[in-house]
Structure formats: structure tokens, C-alpha cells
Amino acid sequence: MRNIFIILFFFTGNLLSINAFASTLHIGTKEKFSAIKQALGIAKDGDTLIVHGGEYHEQNIVIDKKIYLKGIDKPVLDGDGKYEVLTVHANDVLIEGFTIRRTGFSSLNELAGIKIYNCRNVTVTHNTFKEVYFGIYIQGAINCIVRDNELSGNGGTETTSGDGIHCWKSDSLQITHNTIHQFRDGIYLEFVTSSLIWRNTSEKNIRYGLHFMTAHNNAYITNIFRFNGAGVAVMYTHGVKMFNNYFEDNTGDAAFGLLLKEISDSNISGNHFMNNTSGIFMEGGNRIVVQRNLFKGNGWALKIEANCSDVAVSNNNYLANTFDISTNGSLVLNTFNNNYWDKYEGYDINKDNIGDVPYRPVSMYSMLVEQNPTLMMLYRSFITTLMDKTEKVLPSLIPEDLIDNRPLMKPLPL
Amino acid sequence: MKKMLPLWMRVIIFICALALVGVLFMPFWRIELDAPQYPEGLLLQIYTGKLGGDVDIINGLNHYIGMKTLHAADFFEFKILPYLTAGFAALFIFTAFRGTSRALRFSFIALLVFGVVAMTDFWKWEYNYGHNLNPEAAIKVPGMAYQPPLIGYKQLLNFGAYSVPDIGGWIFIATGVIIGALMFYDIILKKKEKKVLKVSSKMAGIVAVMFAISITSCNTQPQAIEVGKMNCDFCKMTIMDTRFASELITTKGKIYKFDDTHCLLSYLHSGNMEKKEIKEIYFVDYSNPKEFIPSTAAFLLKNEILHSPMNGNIAAFGNTDERAKLHAQINGDTITWSDLYN
Numbered sequence: 006m007r008n009i010f011i012i013l014f015f016f017t018g019n020l021l022s023i024n025a026f027a028s029t030l031h032i033g034t035k036e037k038f039s040a041i042k043q044a045l046g047i048a049k050d051g052d053t054l055i056v057h058g059g060e061y062h063e064q065n066i067v068i069d070k071k072i073y074l075k076g077i078d079k080p081v082l083d084g085d086g087k088y089e090v091l092t093v094h095a096n097d098v099l100i101e102g103f104t105i106r107r108t109g110f111s112s113l114n115e116l117a118g119i120k121i122y123n124c125r126n127v128t129v130t131h132n133t134f135k136e137v138y139f140g141i142y143i144q145g146a147i148n149c150i151v152r153d154n155e156l157s158g159n160g161g162t163e164t165t166s167g168d169g170i171h172c173w174k175s176d177s178l179q180i181t182h183n184t185i186h187q188f189r190d191g192i193y194l195e196f197v198t199s200s201l202i203w204r205n206t207s208e209k210n211i212r213y214g215l216h217f218m219t220a221h222n223n224a225y226i227t228n229i230f231r232f233n234g235a236g237v238a239v240m241y242t243h244g245v246k247m248f249n250n251y252f253e254d255n256t257g258d259a260a261f262g263l264l265l266k267e268i269s270d271s272n273i274s275g276n277h278f279m280n281n282t283s284g285i286f287m288e289g290g291n292r293i294v295v296q297r298n299l300f301k302g303n304g305w306a307l308k309i310e311a312n313c314s315d316v317a318v319s320n321n322n323y324l325a326n327t328f329d330i331s332t333n334g335s336l337v338l339n340t341f342n343n344n345y346w347d348k349y350e351g352y353d354i355n356k357d358n359i360g361d362v363p364y365r366p367v368s369m370y371s372m373l374v375e376q377n378p379t380l381m382m383l384y385r386s387f388i389t390t391l392m393d394k395t396e397k398v399l400p401s402l403i404p405e406d407l408i409d410n411r412p413l414m415k416p417l418p419l
Numbered sequence: 420m421k422k423m424l425p426l427w428m429r430v431i432i433f434i435c436a437l438a439l440v441g442v443l444f445m446p447f448w449r450i451e452l453d454a455p456q457y458p459e460g461l462l463l464q465i466y467t468g469k470l471g472g473d474v475d476i477i478n479g480l481n482h483y484i485g486m487k488t489l490h491a492a493d494f495f496e497f498k499i500l501p502y503l504t505a506g507f508a509a510l511f512i513f514t515a516f517r518g519t520s521r522a523l524r525f526s527f528i529a530l531l532v533f534g535v536v537a538m539t540d541f542w543k544w545e546y547n548y549g550h551n552l553n554p555e556a557a558i559k560v561p562g563m564a565y566q567p568p569l570i571g572y573k574q575l576l577n578f579g580a581y582s583v584p585d586i587g588g589w590i591f592i593a594t595g596v597i598i599g600a601l602m603f604y605d606i607i608l609k610k611k612e613k614k615v616l617k618v619s620s621k622m623a624g625i626v627a628v629m630f631a632i633s634i635t636s637c638n639t640q641p642q643a644i645e646v647g648k649m650n651c652d653f654c655k656m657t658i659m660d661t662r663f664a665s666e667l668i669t670t671k672g673k674i675y676k677f678d679d680t681h682c683l684l685s686y687l688h689s690g691n692m693e694k695k696e697i698k699e700i701y702f703v704d705y706s707n708p709k710e711f712i713p714s715t716a717a718f719l720l721k722n723e724i725l726h727s728p729m730n731g732n733i734a735a736f737g738n739t740d741e742r743a744k745l746h747a748q749i750n751g752d753t754i755t756w757s758d759l760y761n
Contacts, residue, residue, distance in 0.1 A: 113724075379576035
């Protein structure tokens with residue numbers, strides 16, 4: 006009991022000590038300070054800087070103290086098309102309520118609206134970014150939060166667009182509820198671990214809505230990716246959790262809802278893949294669970310290359326896709342049971358809601374198209390129907406093991 | 420004082436002239452397309468003044484991959500070719516009656532020049548026809564061009580395409596060979612005029628070289644990379660930053676594109692490609708991303724700061740000065756392609 010008192014005493018004592026020395030500095034045309042840099046110069050750790058509405062052209066503002074920087078009435082921090090706006094390399098900084106616009110562009114230095122590097126516990130919330138090269142750039146940071154921001158790129162060409170939220174060599178980041186559009190990649194993670202990407206909308210980006218490169222053990226949950234060059238690209242990564250995301254309208258030549266290359270020990274569940282050229286394209290995947298997803302109206306629902314192994318595809322709904330599954334070889338080391346396929350024509354005499362006849366979702370024609378894309382011009386022609394029928398009688402091309410032994414009779418309630 | 424050609428030569432020349440008149444009514448060139456789904460094959464015949472064969476079917480097929488439809492009206496060549504052919508017939512008749520060596524030489528050289536120009540024009544047309552595709556096409560195959568072969572066989576996706584002269588073309592070629600043979604025979608008869616032989620053999624040599632160039636000048640050059648449209652052939656990523664890109668051209672003329680040296684190396688080590696199949700590897704010039712540098716002449720700089728798309732972090736330069744400029748800015752390791760791959 007006494008120990009608790011001592012702890013409480015220390016705790017409250019610490020709080021008091023911070024409060025005793027923390028002060029609030031006001032910046033604005035009618036305030037004590039007219040420039041943010043001026044106030045920053047005399048601010049101490051733990052101070053609050055309140056910036057009132059207006060435009061501030063202060064070139065590059067470097068925050069190297071533990072402060073709370075708050076905007077009232079959305080003050081504008083303008084980089085004049087030449088500078089990085091805010092650069093943070095102090096722990097425990099909070100930035101809230103600004104409009105940040107017009108960063109510079111450089112092909113060698115990745116100028117950003119806010120750059121956070123080599124520090125921890127930095128929070129960026131409720132800001133609007135416009136015409137920025139990179140929106141938020143996080144490098145070598147731990148335990149940072151990016152929440153409720155709206156970011157739009159400079160709408161430039163491919164080479165002059167950076168990424169919306171670019172994270173490199175960081176850990177335990179939380180990127181939640183941001184709206185990101187018109188960048189190269191909406192969110193980019195490289196060498197980032199144990200992070201959460203949740204409830205973001207990433208759309209109309211030139212390349213990807215979300216892009217992982219060697220970023221292990223992260224989760225992305227309930228995000229919306231639409232109208233991007235491709236929805237999400239995950240490469241050279243293990244331990245990815247992908248739950249309840251929406252991949253929509255990522256159409257274009259060789260566009261994917263989800264592009265997976267060299268992925269292992271991951272889980273893809275409860276996602277919606279709608280109206281993409283290819284819903285999922287998987288190359289070199291190992292030990293992946295693909296379940297309870299909805300594939301609707303895609304050109305190819307799931308392209309799974311022959312070099313994938315131990316991929317368990319189960320309890321998914323396949324509705325109105327041109328091709329449900331396609332692969333590029335006869336070797337199959339994956340399982341495809343308990344799915345609902347709208348093209349399945351079997352029957353269910355014992356009424357257990359499982360079709361009595363196994364289903365092979367790969368048609369011979371889709372195998373041929375995989376080898377020879379131009380054959381698409383014969384889609385739905387008599388000759389391809391004839392080929393598929395011939396294949397049913399004399400199987401030769403389609404992989405023997407690509408089979409659903411328990412096809413469902415009714416779609417799952419997903 | 421000009422010596423006349425012997426009578427038999429003039430008769431042959433006259434017959435050649437009549438044969439050329441016949442060419443006006445026969446198919447000149449043919450492109451045959453073979454594919455499993457067309458057991459009979461498809462045939463496109465090119466006359467001097469029109470198109471023949473299965474034009475409508477071919478137009479229908481090509482529509483899907485975004486090729487332009489073929490209409491005789493679109494080719495100014497069809498307007499002038501009949502007149503040119505008739506013109507040659509007239510020239511030969513004139514030569515036959517005039518009967519001088521000079522007229523013979525003139526007709527032969529004119530015919531040869533016409534042949535080379537016609538073939539070059541034909542190749543250019545095939546190139547445009549096969550490369551200018553409608554971006555809205557229903558079926559798009561990245562990096563695929565549908566250029567038919569000039570002469571011989573080429574596989575275009577599932578179609579095997581043969582391009583060979585048709586009856587008219589053979590007659591035309593035979594005419595050229597006969598006239599040429601007569602001319603050289605005539606020259607050998609007049610050994611005194613050695614200078615002429617030299618000149619005309621030089622001419623023939625130049626023409627032959629031009630002809631050879633016109634045949635082989637396809638697909639050995641790197642192809643401009645369309646940013647945001649083309650995908651890396653190894654990592655499948657859309658190429659957004661051409662500064663680190665490279666291209667591998669095979670001996671067969673197929674071009675593989677990579678967004679990063681890392682992908683190029685991975686592809687080379689993947690076992691999909693034998694060393695002897697590689698014709699050349701080109702790097703994009705970091706300081707001038709529109710230019711390509713052959714791998715043998717590239718000066719490379721490797722530094723993590725470069726942040727290339729797939730962490731190869733290698734920039735290529737065409738000369739050491741450009742490399743030194745960047746090296747002074749960011750340091751890093753200066754390397755050559757042979758350090759990375761041999």
C-alpha cells in the first residue's frame with residue numbers, strides 16, 4: 006500500500022513538475038510571436054505552440070524539441086514550391102490542425118510536407134496536405150501515429166510525384182483514417198515492421214494504393230483501394246495480415262487488385278475484390294490462407310502461379326468473374342476446397358449444401374490464354390467451347406490437382 | 420559511237436517489258452497467317468493497285484489488338500504503283516528499241532533503286548502497322564508489336580506469319596535478275612570499259628548493303644520506356660522511375676524491361692535465359708533518362724542514398740565525367756557491369 010502511495014506521489018509529482026514549467030506560446034498576426042520559428046527558438050520541452058489562422062511562409066521549419074504544435078482555424082504552412090515544410094527529429098512531438106502545401110521537388114532529396122526521422126512517439130493528426138511531393142515521410146522512427154489527415158499529391162507526372170505516406174526503416178507505426186489521393190503510391194512501407202494500416206482510403210494514385218517492400222509482420226485492415234494503377238502490391242514480405250479491405254476498380258493493362266510476389270505466412274481474409282483486371286495475382290507465395298473473400302466481376306479473380314505452395318483457398322465466393330482461377334503450369338501444391346463458384350453446374354442429391362461432384366475451376370481456355378494472351382480474342386467463340394468440351398473428355402492440359410472437392414451450392418453470406 | 424546491243428538481248432528485254440504489263444494484273448506480294456483456329460490459313464495479297472485475300476477477316480482480328488484496319492484507299496502507294504510498273508514496262512520497251520548499253524544500265528539501276536525503295540517503304544509500313552496500336556484496344560499484350568516479317572517467317576503470338584513475293588513479285592524479281600544479267604554480260608563483252616564495271620559493281624555493292632540494312636534494321640535497338648504503362652519483367656511493378664531502368668535484348672529481338680538493376684540481375688540468375696541468347700543489355704542513362712547505354716560502355720555508381728525502386732541502388736552513366744559529378748555529391752562505389760555479372 007505504501008508503495009502505491011510512493012508511486013502515486015512520484016507520478017503526480019512528475020505531472021506537476023511538467024505543468025509547472027510548461028508554457029503556451031501564441032503565434033499569429035495579433036499575437037506575441039509573428040513567426041513560428043521565432044517561438045520555436047525560445048520554446049522549451051513540453052511547451053505548447055498555438056498557431057492562429059493565416060499564411061506562414063517560413064521556408065523549412067525544424068522541430069527539435071518536445072512540443073505540441075497546434076493550429077487554430079487551419080493556418081497554412083506554405084513551402085513556396087522550394088522547401089520541405091516541417092522536419093521533425095525530436096521525440097513526443099504532436100502536430101495538429103494545419104494546412105500544409107507546396108513543398109519543393111528534388112530528384113535526390115525527398116522533400117515532404119512533414120518529415121519525421123530518427124525519433125519516436127510523434128503524432129500527426131487532422132492536417133490537410135496539398136500539392137506536396139511527399140506528404141508525410143517517416144524514416145527510422147518508432148511508435149508514430151498518423152491519423153485523420155487528408156493528403157493530395159501535386160498531380161504531376163509519374164516522375165515528379167512522390168508517395169502520400171512514405172515509411173522507411175520504422176517500427177510500430179499506426180496509420181489510420183487518412184484519405185490519400187493523386188500520389189505515386191498512396192502508402193509506401195519499406196523495412197517497416199509491426200505496424201497497423203487501418204481505415205484509410207487510398208485512391209487515384211498513379212501506381213499503387215499501398216505498397217509493401219520487405220515490410221514484415223504488419224496488418225492492414227478495412228482500407229479502401231480504388232481507381233489506382235493497381236490496388237496493393239506486397240513484395241518480399243512475410244507475416245502480412247490483410248483483413249476486410251476493399252479492392253475496387255483497379256483496371257488497366259496488367260492491373261491487379263492485389264499483387265503478391267514472394268510472400269509467406271500471411272492471411273488474406275474477408276476482403277472484397279470487385280471489378281479489377283486481376284483480383285489477386287500471386288507469384289512465389291508460401292503458406293498463405295485465402296478465405297472468406299468475395300471476388301466479383303473481375304477479369305481474373307485469382308491468378309496463382311505454379312511456384313506457389315501451401316496456399317489454402319477456402320470459403321470464398323466467386324461471382325461473375327470472367328475466369329475464376331488461372332495458373333501457368335500443371336504443378337499444384339495448393340488447396341481450393343469449400344468455395345462457392347457461380348460457374349459450378351453440379352448437383353446436390355444428399356442436400357448437405359456441398360456439390361456431389363468435385364469442381365475444377367480452371368478451364369483449358371484459361372490455361373491457353375495464360376500462355377498466349379492474344380487468344381482472348383476467341384473468348385466465348387464456338388472453338389473455345391469445343392476445346393473445353395474436348396478437354397472434359399480427354400483431359401490433357403488442365404492441372405489434375407487444381408480441384409475443389411467440396412464446392413458449395415449456395416454463396417456464403419460474406 | 421555507241422555499239423548496239425545484240426538482237427537476242429533486245430528481244431529478251433521486250434519480253435520482260437510484256438511480263439511487267441502482266442504484273443499489273445497479278446498479286447505482287449502475299450502475307451500468309453497460320454493459326455490452329457484457321458486450318459485453311461488466312462491470306463493477304465497485295466496487288467499493285469489493291470488488296471486481296473481475307474482482308475475483312477484480318478481486319479476483324481486486328482481490331483481486337485488495336486491495329487488499324489486495312490483499306491486500299493489509305494495507301495497512296497496503290498495510286499502510283501500501277502503507273503510506276505507501267506512506266507518500267509515503257510522504259511524496257513524503249514530500251515529494247517533503242518538498244519544501247521547505256522539505256523540498259525539505266526533501266527537496271529532504276530529497277531534496283533525502285534526495288535530497294537519499295538521494300539524500305541513496305542518495311543516502314545509494316546513497322547507502323549504493327550507498332551501504332553490503338554491504346555483503347557480490347558486485348559493488350561505488354562511490349563508486343565505485331566510487325567509482319569519483310570520476307571520469311573515470324574511468329575506473332577499464336578499466328579505464324581509468312582511473307583513472300585506472289586506471282587507478280589516473282590516476275591518482277593525475275594525481270595530484275597534477267598536485266599541485271601544482260602547488263603553484266605554486256606559489260607563483260609565490252610572489257611575495254613573497265614571503269615564502268617568498277618562503278619556498277621560499286622553501285623551494286625552499295626545497293627546490296629542498303630538492302631541488307633533495310634532487312635536487318637529491326638528490333639536491335641532499345642525501346643523507349645513508357646513511364647506508368649510498362650511493367651518490369653521481373654518484379655511486375657509498373658515502371659515509374661526510368662532513371663534506374665535497363666533493357667535486355669535477346670538474339671531473337673525480344674526486349675525485356677526492368678525497373679532496377681536488382682531485377683535485371685535477378686532475371687539473369689533465374690535460369691530463364693541462357694547467356695548465348697542475350698544480344699545486348701542497355702542501361703538508361705541516369706543523367707539523361709531518355710538515352711540508353713550499352714552495358715559494356717556503362718559506368719555505374721552504387722549508393723544506398725539513391726533509393727532505386729527495388730533497392731539495387733545503381734545508377735548508370737555514359738561517361739566518367741557525369742558519374743564523377745554525382746559521386747562528388749553522394750560518394751558511393753564506382754563499379755562496372757562486369758563486376759556485377761559475367
